[in-house]
Amino acid sequence: MIFKIEKKIPNSLGRAGVLQTPHGEIKTPAFATVGTKGTVKALTPREVKETGSQVVLANTYHLYLQPGEKIVKKAGGLHKFMNWSGPIITDSGGFQVFSLGAAYGERISKISKTGVSLDEEIVEKIEGEKVPIRSKKLLQAKDKLAVIDEDGVTFKNPINGDKHRFTPETSMEIQRALGTDIIFAFDECTSPHADIEYQREAMERTHRWAERCIIAHKNRGEGKIKRFAKSILRIEEEKIQEQFLFGIVQGGRFEELRKISAQKIAGMDFQGFGIGGSFDKEDIDKALTWINTILPEEKPRHLLGIGEPLDIISGIENGADLFDCVMPTRIARNGTLLTRFGKINIENRKFAQDLTPIEEGCLCYSCQNFTKCYLSHLFRAKEILACTLASIHNLYFTNNLFKQARESILQGTYSKFKEEFKRKYKK
């Protein structure tokens, strides 16, 4: 048993627990700080730790391209390579099927926007004209950097155009070489604009890939080491086996598909689950309800790529244990800071002479030692420290949000905590 539930939120799917990994425990609900290329941008591991991060999420595809998993393995695995001694999760490369595929060259997010109909949103300007995405797809499909077939995905390296092939098996092999604690099955993250027929097709393919990931994961090391050698190397083998494989539920924004997918993935031999794909902004919590009433309660669930404060609050309530998101660190580097009253853009004129900390009462290093005025100056001067201090604050804020949520679950006061947060936090 890798996951222990400590307490549940009454009348909901939410819970607080502890997830045991080979590199220590994760107190859930928890945020996995994103360090795609084996580094949380702008921060040293020590700083990451000081923001309260328990676990880091890196990316298989990026590390495979650069520096290559073989080098990471030679360096002693990703933990040693990046000097992060806590747990590490790797995404399988499945998100890049979307970001370099359907999303490439479009201005779309995996979250479709509230109050905007699908048709409206997908109409964008091309060469000064408004063209629906349908015709755009035809125009640009050949230029995408990810092309999917039944067996896997062919990627073009965005840096130099090199072609690379990912299959469920290669993703498993690379993640094994990276030596991370939790690995994800290779899946296809679909576009929120895909219709139900395509979502179904992609979902079914993802299910077939999930089966192949399980087989590849079980057979890891097979074929390379002969039977007699294996018995000699038994200890090594056992070490390798301490890597948890999570399957990913897909199905986009369609209830029918989400339920089918949850059922299907729940029935496979995974140690935990990822909830992936695209969502309607308004319906994330609904989708989680469809899924999490089906997924077995005793296994951990990771809501992939979600990290807006309000989404975290409802995600926790709806039974997600782990989250990860580039948002806190990305918007930090772009000058947006999280506060309990909402986001602020530190580059706005009004902060240039503001001698108060980012957030009164915040205990992060940045708030304890610097003013908005100084942060504003750093951003305007394009100083590298701007990214660091802003990232520290946003990560601290996010981790602290999880910490407070967890404590309130343990104390049985989650709904009060939620209401209070939602009352203050303005989008």
Next chain:
RNA sequence: GCGUCGGUCGUAUAGUGGCAAUUACACCACGCUGUAAACGUGGCGCCCUCUGGGCUACGGGGGUUCGAGUCCCUCCCGACGCA
């Protein structure tokens, strides 16, 4: 004093008869949800009934022209050269 070149949005630039006028930076605002991201988008003379219209503008003044940042005259300013 003579000669040459030059004076265009905060700065630096493009523009040699149809121009509210290029580009960059700066400035202003917004966006970013399993990282193509220290990035991207929009705005940046004034006004309005704002998928459009009006006014004022390329050192000052005058002129040629249907039309001038662009051509001519003159003045002012700057750089360089010669006295």
